[in-house]
Amino acid sequence: MSRSLRRGALAATAVVFSIASLAACGAGNHAETLQIKPDNAAATKGDIKVQNALVITQGEKGTKGPAAVSATVFNGGTEPQTLDSVTLAGGKAKVVLKAAEGSGKVTVPAGGSVVLGGQGNASAQVDGAEALVDGNVQTVVFQLSRTGAVELDAFVVPAKGMYAGFGPTAAPGAPSGSPSATPSGSPSGSPAGGASGSPSGSPSGNAGAKPSGSASHAAGH
Template sequence: MSRSLRRGALAATALAFSIATLAACGAGNDAQTLGVRPDNAATSVDDGKVKIQNAVVITQPDLESTGPAAISATIFNNGTTDQTLESIKIDGTAKEAELKPAKGGSLTVPAGGSLVIGGKDNATAMLPSSREAVKDGNAQKVTFTLSETGDITMKTFVVPATGYFSEWGPEEVPEAPAGGGASESATPTGGASATEGATGEPTDGASESAGGHGAAEGTGTDGHGTTGEPADGASESAATH
């Protein structure tokens, strides 16, 4: 085989190998594209000792519903002292989330550990009315208060419990009545009959943690009045993945 033919064969082999490699990256159960998740809000304070990741406010899937909204997030404590989650507030409103620990658990963020908020078998943070305090599509400022670090304020996106977020939405999702209420109709014999409208029962949503859309923006203030700088960017929750 001449030198020019050998060069042509080598070039064709290299091209075929490159195409095969690219095809492998986009196919199969382990394809990287299958692992894509929505961007989520995250921030860190106290030189990374405390981090909040996967923060998002999830409203009712029905835009007409005034049912509760859920706040989902994961709080990491890389310090040496346990901390307690004291409150979560929506800035600019009088709304404060109702916090409930997981069954048999607490609202403690252990040293070297984490606290997952939202989802089945986890602590919950519920806003009584999703339409009075927040609006879908907004980047809402939310303040998390920890016993030692103090206030940590960050921007989180507000999304309805549809699509990707349906698994992490509010546990209470009211259904519209099937009928228009009770009614009576007269009969020729003077009898009357009543028809009652049916009402749906709430359905429970389940998950461990939700990822929210949007880049992180936030600042934290510790118990001594110092201000931590945010670490912006998307991140996956260690507690959930």
């Protein structure tokens, strides 16, 4: 090999090593500064594909209340399937499924999909979610009527940012909704009706009707 070829090979090797060193630094202790986030969990079994699966807890740290399983379930088959249950492996948490409309089962149409979580969609509420820790991975099992169990590992995240609209709705939604319902319903309906109905109706009816009735009766006599 000639000297010029040797020099070119050495230069190329130096460039490769420098790139490798930079990559190693990026993947070191400060890799979090790159803000690279892993894809949400997905799994496929037969005609069913479960995508973007997450377990979403309460938005504020230390807030007690249910969690929610959010996911999109696709059915690539020619027959509809029902989502019979969603369970969290290794825990005692109970997941309550609710269809988007009515009280029937959550149905995944043939060639279509169903979304769990979010306004107007089906929901999977996790009761007894105290053991869930944000940042951990939780095994979730989706039980379909035809395909059977589809299992995957989903990240546990708080209902903040992009996940806020897909999180649990029973709390803290209930506490914030209940105080506002009582003050706004009670004071605005009760006092307004009581003040304008009782005082203005009572004096004007009694004071005006009695004297006028007595005077005309006396005049007749």
